Amino acid sequence: MRLAADGGPVGFDGGASLWHAGELASRFAVIDAGIVAIRRLTAAGDAIVLGLFGPGDAIGLPAALAREPFPADAVALAPVAVHWIPAAPLAAALPASPALCEAVDHALLMHTHALRDKIDIVSAGTVPRRLAALFLHLARRFGTPSPTGAVAIEFGLTREQIGQLVSARTETVVRVLGRWQRAGWFDGGRTRIDLVRPDMLARILGS
Numbered sequence: 031m032r033l034a035a036d037g038g039p040v041g042f043d044g045g046a047s048l049w050h051a052g053e054l055a056s057r058f059a060v061i062d063a064g065i066v067a068i069r070r071l072t073a074a075g076d077a078i079v080l081g082l083f084g085p086g087d088a089i090g091l092p093a094a095l096a097r098e099p100f101p102a103d104a105v106a107l108a109p110v111a112v113h114w115i116p117a118a119p120l121a122a123a124l125p126a127s128p129a130l131c132e133a134v135d136h137a138l139l140m141h142t143h144a145l146r147d148k149i150d151i152v153s154a155g156t157v158p159r160r161l162a163a164l165f166l167h168l169a170r171r172f173g174t175p176s177p178t179g180a181v182a183i184e185f186g187l188t189r190e191q192i193g194q195l196v197s198a199r200t201e202t203v204v205r206v207l208g209r210w211q212r213a214g215w216f217d218g219g220r221t222r223i224d225l226v227r228p229d230m231l232a233r234i235l236g237s
Contacts, residue, residue, distance in 0.1 A: 038113075039062045039063075039111040039112060039113055040111065040112055040113075040114060041109065041110065041111050042064075042106040042109070042110045042111075042112070043106065043109055044106055044107060044108045044109055044110075045105065045106065046105070046106050046110075047103055047104065047105050047106075048066065048089075048090075048104040048105070048106065048110075048112065049090065049100050049103065049104050050100070050103050051070060051071075051099070051100055051101060051102050051103050052099050052100065053099060053100050054097075054098075054099055054100075055090055055093035055094040055096075055097065055098060055099060055100050055117065056094070056097075056116065056117055056118075057090070057094060057114050057115055057116045057117055058088055058089060058090035058091045058093075058094040058114075058115055058117060059088070059089050059090055059104070059112040059113065059114055059115070060086070060087070060088050060089075060112060060113045060115060061083060061084060061085050061086065061087050061088075061089065061110065061111075061112050062085060062111040062112060062113055063085055063109075063110065063111045064084070064085075064106060064107075064108050064109055064110030064111060064185065065082060065083070065084050065106070065107045065108055065110070065172070065185055066082075066083045066084075066087075066089055066104050066105065066106055066107065066110055066112075067079045067081070067082055067083075067104075067105050067107050067191075067194075067195070068080045068081045068082075068083065068089065068102050068103070068104055069102060069103050069105060069194070070101075070102045070103065071103070077194045078194070078197070079148065079194050079195050080102055080145060080148060081141070081144040081145045081147070081148050082107075082144060082147075082148070082167075082168075082171075082195070083141075083144055084171060084172050087137075087140060087141075087144070088115075088137040088140075088141070089104055089112075089141075090104065091134070091137055091138065091141065092138065092141065094115075094117035094120070095117065095120070095121060095134070097117065097121075107185065107187060107191060108185035108186065108187075120134075147167055150163060150167075151163045151164050151167060151195070151196060152196060152197045154235065157196065157198045157202050157203070157206055158206050158234055159234060159235055159236075160196040160197070160198065161192070161196055161198075161203065161206055161207070161231075162231040162232070162234040162235040163196075163235055164192070164195055164196050165216070165223070165225055165228075165231055166225075166228065166231055166232060166235065168183050168223065169181040169183065169225055169228055172184070172185070173225070179227075179228065179229065180224060180225060180226045180227070180228070181224075181225040181228050182222065182223075182224055182225075183218075183222065183223040183224075183225070184222060185221070185222070185223070186218060186219050186220040186221040186222050186223060187218070187220075187223065188220060189203050189204050189207070192207075210230075213227075213230075214226055214227065215227040215230045215231065216231075
């Protein structure tokens with residue numbers, strides 16, 4: 031059974047919010063292109079990223095199925111296109127469709143994996159190890175390898191966004207990535223990330 035989306039793909043600029051924490055989840059989104067961060071703000075106003083999601087991922091599905099408010103913000107880290115799926119037809123179709131139940135279970139499992147990956151990143155140890163874990167994770171999920179061993183990630187992140195992803199100060203991220211750039215291991219900015227020597231990042235991480 032195929033559930034109809036709310037029209038065609040909807041685009042969001044980098045930095046735009048797909049939804050805010052507390053909004054009632056009457057629908058969820060399937061990412062067509064781009065990267066979305068699920069994040070929460072602390073009482074002090076600091077952003078904590080809970081998970082990263084990319085093409086093919088369903089986001090907001092747990093809240094939509096439970097018909098509860100979204101527990102966190104969804105923010106486009108780069109230009110994003112999503113398909114909106116209304117929750118009510120999905121919930122009504124589940125009892126009669128084992129295949130649809132299996133697809134939903136798979137989507138929920140992928141959501142759990144993304145949250146676990148974020149835990150692995152922030153628990154990797156020092157800031158260089160956390161950064162190495164982040165970029166190797168991005169390479170596995172979203173990267174395109176080249177014959178030389180380099181990996182291209184076709185979206186960019188600001189140093190501030192990277193700091194939020196690894197729970198580190200922006201100034202520290204700038205220093206570490208500056209060293210990696212001078213060593214010829216890494217190059218990246220707002221539009222693209224190139225892991226020139228992912229083997230060196232794996233060595234930092236201890237893999």
